[in-house]
Amino acid sequence: MTSADASGIHPFRIDFPESDLDDLRHRLDRTRWPDALPGVGWAYGIPRDHLEELVRYWRHEYDWRAAEARLNQWPQFTTEIDGTRVHFAHVRSPEPDATPLIITHGWPGSIVEFTDVVGPLTDPRAHGGDPADAFHLVIPSIPGFGLSGPTRETGWEFKRVAAAFAELMERLGYHRYGAQGGDWGGAISRELGRAYPDRVIGVHLNLLPDSGATTEPTPAELAALSPEERERTLLSWQRFQEWNKNERGYADIQFTRPQTLAYGLTDSPVGQLAWIAEKFRQWTDPRKNSPEDAVDRERLLTNVMLYWLTGTAGSSARIYYERAHADYWGSPPAPSTTPTALAVFPHENFVALRHIADRTNTIVQWTEFDRGGHFAALEEPELLVADVRALFRKLRTAG
Numbered sequence: 001m002t003s004a005d006a007s008g009i010h011p012f013r014i015d016f017p018e019s020d021l022d023d024l025r026h027r028l029d030r031t032r033w034p035d036a037l038p039g040v041g042w043a044y045g046i047p048r049d050h051l052e053e054l055v056r057y058w059r060h061e062y063d064w065r066a067a068e069a070r071l072n073q074w075p076q077f078t079t080e081i082d083g084t085r086v087h088f089a090h091v092r093s094p095e096p097d098a099t100p101l102i103i104t105h106g107w108p109g110s111i112v113e114f115t116d117v118v119g120p121l122t123d124p125r126a127h128g129g130d131p132a133d134a135f136h137l138v139i140p141s142i143p144g145f146g147l148s149g150p151t152r153e154t155g156w157e158f159k160r161v162a163a164a165f166a167e168l169m170e171r172l173g174y175h176r177y178g179a180q181g182g183d184w185g186g187a188i189s190r191e192l193g194r195a196y197p198d199r200v201i202g203v204h205l206n207l208l209p210d211s212g213a214t215t216e217p218t219p220a221e222l223a224a225l226s227p228e229e230r231e232r233t234l235l236s237w238q239r240f241q242e243w244n245k246n247e248r249g250y251a252d253i254q255f256t257r258p259q260t261l262a263y264g265l266t267d268s269p270v271g272q273l274a275w276i277a278e279k280f281r282q283w284t285d286p287r288k289n290s291p292e293d294a295v296d297r298e299r300l301l302t303n304v305m306l307y308w309l310t311g312t313a314g315s316s317a318r319i320y321y322e323r324a325h326a327d328y329w330g331s332p333p334a335p336s337t338t339p340t341a342l343a344v345f346p347h348e349n350f351v352a353l354r355h356i357a358d359r360t361n362t363i364v365q366w367t368e369f370d371r372g373g374h375f376a377a378l379e380e381p382e383l384l385v386a387d388v389r390a391l392f393r394k395l396r397t398a399g
Contacts, residue, residue: 008171009077009171010078010079011076014068021064054292054297057301058269064302067305082163083153085148086141086164086168088139090137091118092122094123094134099396100177101136102178102179103121103181104142104179105141105185107320109185110146110306111306114137114377116378117381117384118139121137124389129389138177140168144318144319145307145312146312149315150310150311155322156322162191162195166199176199176200176201178202178392182205189203189204190336190361194333202364205340208361209333211353213237213240213351225355229354233353247349251320255320255321255323259314262315281294283347283348283373283374283375284373284375287371294379295378339395340362340364341364343384345372346368346371349374364394364395
């Protein structure tokens, strides 16, 4: 990496003042709880008894300073790109010929998502793998999220984020690199590959936007498919209808009124926790009974802390608004020629369809797993790591 003076890249260390933690404890102690219906489970949202126990643990047992120290084991930096501060971790592999890889979180995630994949990806030799599969990792916080927020102007939709991340990789001296992501990180990573095919050697996704059934398939469309893809298409359409009926409320609010939402989430830590913890339950493998069964409770709370301590509930939600009001909204995705892999986890919100993905993507690897959900790096890190390695090993061999 070039020097800080030449590149505008500055070392960064997470160190929130104790007064911020005192304020959090005071607010948790003074929580004003709403009433709750008995016997309805999660149907109306996160149950009060579940949230009360999570808040109790947060207030009396969770140790932010320990979490902060763990995050600070990663070298971290900030730089200004396109008028906003971009925070990122930059974890270089001990293998000198490692492949540069930018790996991007989504909402309601953060860099905490990658806690269990950084070691195996950067140092496979130390984790029983092939050193040829090593990566130099760049792990940015999306502008508006956590330590890259809040943003101070409109227009930070995912294409602008992708352009900023391309500039970031150039500043780091990485002229050829891979990209990985899910959720918004999937949209950003795909756009990196689409817009910069001369720089991005391959894209690995655990969510591919616009790859499922969003309209009812016609009999003619179904007849043209194999029996397996026909069955999967019907499942995709069913899952999409269920999501529209039961799950899309958060997105509609963030698409339309992120500022109104921000007041409650920025003022109430319990509100911020509930808004995020519900998604960790709804979007993870349903064979788990609670968010903490699918994702470690410490990781969940550390993720929430990055939103709470930075006050970025509103600015992170704005990426939804910006996309919904961009001039490309409603248009089909532009084709990407960059080699792309999709890791398909069965409990992702939407069921990806190969015949749709192939229309606008250059799919070179399609892996379907039997477990895992939306937060792949947290839920099934070993599966994700192996699939990322497989893609770039394939691309090295082909090259």
